[in-house]
Amino acid sequence: MLNSVFMIFFFFVYVLDYYRVKYLNMKQHIFIINEKNLASSYGVGTYINEYIKCLRRFDLEIHLVTLFCDEELYNLYENEFVDYINIPTTILKNTKYYHQSVCAIIKLYYAKIEKPLFHLNFHQNIFFVKYIKDYFNDAIILYTIHYSCWSLQLNSDVNLFKSILSKYNSNGNLSELEHRVILEFEKEKELFNKVDRIICLSNETYEILKSEYLISPTKINLILMGLKIHTLRF
DSSP: OOOOHHHHHIIIIIIIHTTOOSSSTSEEEEEEEEETTTTTTTTTTHHHHHHHHHHTTTSSEEEEEEEEEEEEEEEEEEEEEEEEEEEEEOOOOOOOOHHHHHHHHHHHTTTOSOOOOOOOOOOOGHHHHHHHHOOOOOEEEEEEEEHHHHHTTTOOOOHHHHHHHHHHTTTOOOOOOHHHHHOOOOOOOHHHHHHSSEEEEHHHHHHHHHHOOOOOGEEEEOOOOTTTGOOOOO
16 A cells, blocks of 8 residues: 555645645646556555545645546546545547547636646546647646556566566567567656656655656656555654
8 A cells, every 4th residue: 555654745745846836826727647447556546545645734726536437427526635536447448539529528617727747647648648738738737657558468577577668679570579569658758757756655666667668857756656664764
């Protein structure tokens, strides 16, 4: 389970400090992007629940946006701490037009907010990045890596992944599987380069981001899952 104390530490030291919120008299709006069909996979649902518990301790406007819901129409409701925005699955499915529509709905209800933070959790959210910036030009986009597509295809074999990248970079002949791995790698690299901050949940992912995806360490924050409170050093 994600350690709430460490998430609080991260939020203030790395998020609010990094964004240097200009309007200190205004509440920070945070839109956490979830997907119904994938939320229970890879621990994403637990991660988001713990994250929200942490954020509730502060004077923030928290919005949980869940995509691909079963409702026929989009639905907005709120409780004491969180605003919920449920977006149904449509014939657009997981396309750029679907994600553009989601951004348009959010803009419709939150047109006047300043410097919103969008927290993405799925690699499919790559379509979101462009439209978030189109509809909220001062938005900050944060992305947590819960899994990589290549790890699913290669059973998390890091050495095999690196060998495929090496073959690709030397213009070697690729198999059908290797082509799929490279395609997913390029999509993920594009996403990582477009977001403002990246959260890694393991040392291995952190090192791969630096060595293979060539992402600057200054853009990455490492937050280990299951970290015990007594191991923290402030």
